[in-house]
Amino acid sequence: MNPSPGFLAWHAYRKLVLVCSLLAAFAPALPAQELSHLPYVPTPQVVVDEMLNLATVTADDVVIDLGSGDGRIVITAAKRFRAKGLGVDIDGKLVALSTRNANAEKVEDRAEFAERDMFKTDISGASVLTLYVMPDFMPKLRAKILTELRPGARVVAHDYDMGEWHPDRMVTLTVPEKIEANGTDKAYLYLWIVPAAIGGTWRIDFDAEKSGEEITVAFSQYFQKIDAVAERMRRPLPIQNPTLTGATVTFSIALGTTQYQFSGRVDGAKIEGTATTSSGKGLLKWRGTRVAKGS
Ligand SMILES: C[S@@+](CC[C@H](N)C(=O)[O-])C[C@H]1O[C@@H](n2cnc3c(N)ncnc32)[C@H](O)[C@@H]1O
Numbered sequence: 541m542n543p544s545p546g547f548l549a550w551h552a553y554r555k556l557v558l559v560c561s562l563l564a565a566f567a568p569a570l571p572a573q574e575l576s577h578l579p580y581v582p583t584p585q586v587v588v589d590e591m592l593n594l595a596t597v598t599a600d601d602v603v604i605d606l607g608s609g610d611g612r613i614v615i616t617a618a619k620r621f622r623a624k625g626l627g628v629d630i631d632g633k634l635v636a637l638s639t640r641n642a643n644a645e646k647v648e649d650r651a652e653f654a655e656r657d658m659f660k661t662d663i664s665g666a667s668v669l670t671l672y673v674m675p676d677f678m679p680k681l682r683a684k685i686l687t688e689l690r691p692g693a694r695v696v697a698h699d700y701d702m703g704e705w706h707p708d709r710m711v712t713l714t715v716p717e718k719i720e721a722n723g724t725d726k727a728y729l730y731l732w733i734v735p736a737a738i739g740g741t742w743r744i745d746f747d748a749e750k751s752g753e754e755i756t757v758a759f760s761q762y763f764q765k766i767d768a769v770a771e772r773m774r775r776p777l778p779i780q781n782p783t784l785t786g787a788t789v790t791f792s793i794a795l796g797t798t799q800y801q802f803s804g805r806v807d808g809a810k811i812e813g814t815a816t817t818s819s820g821k822g823l824l825k826w827r828g829t830r831v832a833k834g835s
Contacts, residue, residue: 581721584717591698592621595668597668599621601617601621601667601668604665605628606628607629611637614638615638625650625652626666628654628655631655638653658673667694673700685734692734692788696731699722708733710731712726714727732764738766739833740759741759747827754773764784778794787807798819800817802826810828811829813825813828
């Protein structure tokens with residue numbers, strides 16, 4: 541039986557910690573502050589490129605790399621896509637190196653670096669967040685990401701996943717360069733799109749129609765996965781294919797013999813969107829108003 545990606549990643553992490561401990565043990569001449577207390581292992585450039593492709597980075601993006609090492613992710617995003625970026629690292633020497641690297645690549649106007657603890661870093665401005673951190677950081681970062689990042693922001697991680705929050709996409713690369721530091725030539729890349737909080741009951745109104753017929757949709761949510769039940773005049777209404785991608789929700793409802801395909805943007809306690817109909821009424825504007833919060 542082949543070992544799972546999670547097992548291989550964990551194995552690679554254990555190896556990485558062992559290598560770092562050995563390095564620390566055999567360098568007694570160095571004062572303590574000279575030794576980074578956390579492992580610095582750079583992401584191979586080919587993996588950096590794929591991480592940014594997976595996040596579909598453009599010049600409109602703000603990329604934040606938590607634990608930015610020598611700055612390569614933020615610098616590559618600035619060079620290849622003209623994206624703005626911020627890298628934070630707890631190790632001041634790596635921050636100084638990143639700043640020199642950004643200057644050498646002439647992207648210092650778009651790529652900034654700061655000596656900071658990632659857990660104390662405000663990430664709310666990021667449209668793309670990149671991570672190559674120790675696996676035990678991931679659950680803590682997951683809570684931070686879901687609280688601080690806006691819906692639709694993309695998160696890309698190298699090698700370690702976020703447990704119950706399954707990725708929207710996963711890519712496996714074969715990278716021989718990883719064997720020495722990681723003990724495997726596999727790189728696992730994960731993409732998540734931060735979902736809006738949609739759980740709860742919503743009243744749906746069409747702008748143009750004052751039919752007085754109350755339609756409600758109750759969404760249940762588990763990260764980006766949603767389910768829905770609908771009612772009209774307190775009677776069950778068939779609802780199909782509810783999906784949530786970032787702040788965009790789609791679903792379809794049959795009202796009589798007409799099928800309505802809804803699409804809308806969730807913004808706090810409101811949804812605004814349009815619906816197309818199988819009877820060719822054209823685009824109908826609709827609004828959703830949250831009337832009860834989900835559990
Ligand atoms: C595995 S390296 C990744 C470097 C870079 N992101 C890359 O992919 O090439 C992890 C980095 O996280 C930094 N780090 C560890 N704990 C941190 C913390 N609490 N806050 C900020 N940086 C941290 C380390 O100094 C190290 O440079």
